Amino acid sequence: MKNEKEDKKFTTISIPTPLAEKIKKRIKGTGFTSLSSYVTYVLREIISGTTEEHEEAFTKEDEQKVRERLRALGYLD
């Protein structure tokens, strides 16, 4: 059984009313159907550039194996 929290897909945020009005004007005639859909789009665009990076590293032994494999394919000198 899913609880209420799991089912809740959306939340409410507050932005200044003048900003909301400006956005409403701006999205007229575009593909955005609501203020929420525009704000979601913009936030997704911003947040996608700020996620933490996890660098994956090989062990020395594995790196040597991969390097040899890539050399055999002619991809590394």
Next chain:
Amino acid sequence: MIRPHGGELIDRHIKKEIIDTSGLPEFTININTSEDVLNIANGVFSPLRGFLSENDLQNVLSEKRLTNDCPWTIPILLDFNKKDINNIKEGDTILITNKESGVKALLDVEEIYKYNKKTLASKVYRTDDINHPGVANVNNMKEMLLAGKISLIDSKVREFDKYNLKPKETRFLFKEKGWQEIVAFQTRNPPHIGHEYVQKTALTFVDGIFINPIIGKKKVGDFRDDVILASYETLMKYYYLKERAVMSILRTSMKYAGPREAIHHAIMRKNFGCTHFIVGRDHAGVGNYYGPYDAHDIFNEFPDLGIVPLFFRSFSRCTKCGSVVNDKICPHDQKYHINFSGKKIREILKSGKIPSEDMIRKEVAETILKFKKPFVE
């Protein structure tokens, strides 16, 4: 280096020496599902760690996103007959295996649920027409789905594996080559001049190209996998700078889901470390189920995809220009245009003849004709 999709490159391998599988219930999975297991384990499907839960499935169908808001368009599912899993309950661990791929993996069963085939098909494929190959596959699925994380214990070395690079390996390769921007080209056919034009146009603006043919279940009449690889080896040998092009296979089945699959293809290439992805006309389409540029338009829904799509429209050879053109750069009438028809090239090759060099490189055609049976029968 570009971040993997969801921020982390998933690695779901587990050392077989530390695992005791005796006593675990074992289930055979089909070859396509076993390729999904490998793609999850190797990080091709990052951020997935296993098969989709019911919540994630519903979200993917309705929002084209996982419940964590990460873009995801193609459900990765594990189906079983109800009678076969009667003794399995949530919280159990089971062994899933496939003989052909040698896949042996653990599945931590987090959820067992029913689903609606018609909804699944119509959301993913935008049709419930059983003539659509993807819809037909959904109709053939079993009635229950199992969700949960997988851990890959083993798999076997297979044909073409020298070209089977994992995301961790391609990322290492790109770094070693000093490539910052890499464009991925998805293919399921030998290259004709039009493909080469698209690839080289894209390559002009980035550091390197990652040619990534899909290897797996294909339709009758399609080129065989070994033919596709050999033809690309030839093209790369004679017509590409060694420093600028690499090729690796991707083992996965084509879903023919058009626009949704274009996003899925882009996500996989992002995980391989590519920054750009070529999307052609009717990408991953079949028949007339999708508009020719639906697979371009869908990218507008994903400002957070993290990989740049490069859209190409139709292209042809213009006899007046004397070069390969597209509809944005050539002012001449259609009567001067020769289309690169894969179908026409196949027909000429089937008759044992070499098509005109206006359509396909002579060396590539000769490579294909060296095969007695170049097509899937």
